[in-house]
Amino acid sequence: MVAPPDTSEFRVAVEVLPTVVLVLVAGEVDLATAPAVAEAAHRGAAEANGDSPLVLDLSAVDYMDSSGLRMLNELRTGFGDRLALHRPSHAVVRVLEVTGMAAHFSRVEAY
Numbered sequence: 374m375v376a377p378p379d380t381s382e383f384r385v386a387v388e389v390l391p392t393v394v395l396v397l398v399a400g401e402v403d404l405a406t407a408p409a410v411a412e413a414a415h416r417g418a419a420e421a422n423g424d425s426p427l428v429l430d431l432s433a434v435d436y437m438d439s440s441g442l443r444m445l446n447e448l449r450t451g452f453g454d455r456l457a458l459h460r461p462s463h464a465v466v467r468v469l470e471v472t473g474m475a476a477h478f479s480r481v482e483a484y
Contacts, residue, residue, distance in 0.1 A: 385409050387417035393426045393484050394418055395459075399433035402441035402465075411444050418452070427452050428484045432460040437468050445469075449477060457481045 383400030394417040398410055410429075418427055427448070434441075449456050457479040461469070469475040 383409075385413045387413050387420070389417055389420045389425075390484070393428050394421045395428050395430060395484055397430045397433070399435075401436040402431075402434055402444070403436065403438045404440040407440040407444035410441075411448060414448055414452075424455060427456050428459050428481060429456070430459040430484070431465045432462055434462045434465050437465050439468075441465075442468050442472060442474065445478065446474065454479070459484055 383402075383406045384398070385406075386397045388395040388397065394414075396410065396414050396417055400406070402410060414427055414429065418425070429445075429448075445458075458465070459481050461480070466475065469478065
């Protein structure tokens with residue numbers, strides 16, 4: 374299992390594993406950083422060359438605004454059932470619940 378990155382600043386990393394593409398996100402996901410998360414997800418999916426599940430590890434996200442929500446929704450639209458969230462932080466869950474979007478995202482406990 375890959376450890377989530379440190380939350381002291383925004384970071385995004387992609388791990389292409391044998392059965393899943395993992396995108397690890399840490400820090401704030403907002404207007405300035407959401408495009409980097411989306412780009413990493415698309416890059417990882419392209420590197421996998423297939424229909425591997427795409428898992429966003431959001432356990433180290435400290436803050437997410439509507440730009441982050443829009444990015445997640447666009448990824449959900451593009452990847453469909455292949456997209457899942459791994460242990461979304463309280464900050465992410467709060468945005469998803471307040472906007473009524475929580476039920477639209479699959480969650481996984483392990484990858």
